[in-house]
Amino acid sequence: MCNFSWVVRNMSASEYFKDFFQHENKVYAQILADIAQGIYVSGDRLVTTALAKRYCTSINPIREAIKQLEGEGFVTSQKNSGARVANFSHATMRDVFEILQLLEPYLFEWYIQRYTQDCLLKLNEVLHQMRSLAVDEHMKFRELDTEFHWLMYKHHYNKSAVQLWKKNKLILQALHGNIPISLARREHTIVEHEKILSDIVNKKPQDAVQALQQHINQGRQYWSKVLVQ
Amino acid sequence: MCNFSWVVRNMSASEYFKDFFQHENKVYAQILADIAQGIYVSGDRLVTTALAKRYCTSINPIREAIKQLEGEGFVTSQKNSGARVANFSHATMRDVFEILQLLEPYLFEWYIQRYTQDCLLKLNEVLHQMRSLAVDEHMKFRELDTEFHWLMYKHHYNKSAVQLWKKNKLILQALHGNIPISLARREHTIVEHEKILSDIVNKKPQDAVQALQQHINQGRQYWSKVLVQ
DNA sequence: TGTAAATGGATTATGTGTAATTTTAGTTGG
DNA sequence: CCAACTAAAATTACACATAATCCATTTACA
Known part of the structure; x- marks a missing residue:
């Protein structure tokens, strides 16, 4: 399951995609790309353990990436209830x-x-x-x-x-x-x-x-x- | 050292300060208030261990708060080099x-x-x-x-x-x-x-x-x- | 018997401690 | 004065412990 190739396949050959999603933090860039591409849609839960498995890392980097996305407004979270993709209405x-x-x-x-x-x-x-x-x-x-x-x-x-x-x-x-x-x-x-x-x-x-x-x-x-x- | 009272003292009696800094996450709100009040100024290092001591918690909550602030643009960070208050030039x-x-x-x-x-x-x-x-x-x-x-x-x-x-x-x-x-x-x-x-x-x-x-x-x-x- | 409350287990979030790698700062020697 | 080396400190990632939440089943009561 630990495979990023499917993401690369979906990436456009054009420059703009790089500029948009390139980020030193791989996990962050992946989650954001997944949201933008509609793999996670508005309201979907972002379960840390699941994401950790998916991106082959531990829970902490996932939590930090999610917090950053929360700061940018792509994700919302409730105390003790985890994070969800923001409600895009x-x-x-x-x-x-x-x-x-x-x-x-x-x-x-x-x-x-x-x-x-x-x-x-x-x-x-x-x-x-x-x-x-x-x-x-x-x-x-x-x-x-x-x-x-x-x-x-x-x-x-x-x-x-x-x-x-x-x-x-x-x-x-x-x-x-x-x-x-x-x-x-x-x-x-x-x-x-x-x-x-x-x-x-x-x-x-x-x-x-x-x-x-x-x-x-x-x-x-x-x-x-x-x-x- | 684990004392929030000095912050409360600095807080204005007016409503707006509450609206601005109120946040379910105490650590996040504190760091942001400290930046806004000039306690940490542009370019200052935000050392996780020091902040953990200051706010009486462990490193992880600090890191998450910092990541969120990074997402909002108040903080910048370099890999392996920690976080700093954003360069407000x-x-x-x-x-x-x-x-x-x-x-x-x-x-x-x-x-x-x-x-x-x-x-x-x-x-x-x-x-x-x-x-x-x-x-x-x-x-x-x-x-x-x-x-x-x-x-x-x-x-x-x-x-x-x-x-x-x-x-x-x-x-x-x-x-x-x-x-x-x-x-x-x-x-x-x-x-x-x-x-x-x-x-x-x-x-x-x-x-x-x-x-x-x-x-x-x-x-x-x-x-x-x-x-x- | 039907409905509502309660209980228990499983899942997940949150916080802490620890090991390893990297950076930083201070010191020594040229 | 500058360069290289060393020791301390910090970041990062991981594993673990705890606490909260959710869901399904059971139990109590009308």
């Missing part, structure tokens, strides 16, 4: 989206003024990959969507804000889980990304920010319709 | 202020529409306390300043955003430490709070938001001048 999604709506324009405005030609090429490459994806590769599509944004924000000077963005994006990922994305939404996402990119290239920063805000709003509306209880 | 202050500048108007806008008469009275009471404070009670003044904002944000529906605000406010508190506030800045703070309050009472939401933004900006400018290296 419909209300949580609203909250997360609203925080993202504050953060993204802020991070983006810096990018517009400091982007490199090399980075624009990478964005284009991601867009190309999104277009040439098979219809059933929902997970991969969402990864590419996140990577598009990540490429723009990762070098921002405000590392707290970047980390905060990452965290909220991960929560969204966990919330959406394995729910497939409609082809229409996929098409719209690509078009919206294209609009943002072209506004940057054409030196229209105002329009680019607006396009980004609309993009986030569209995503928010789409998911709130899909995840309606 | 001048750049950190800029980052924190920028996040607060995003969050506060967002939280505030909801308050304007949902405030109660009772809450306004409390705000007034806090203002009164600020005015009638002795000139050397810097810490107490800062607590009251924070409480003023806290009263407006604490009931916001977006609990993640509120917690985020709290966290960043705590980092500021740790950064400012025991540095005294100038009397001029104290006077300005009170006037700015009065302006915000009167704009709310006079049903001028637009002006109130603007007053709040200015208030944050003023604080930012003041502290960046004071803490210039």
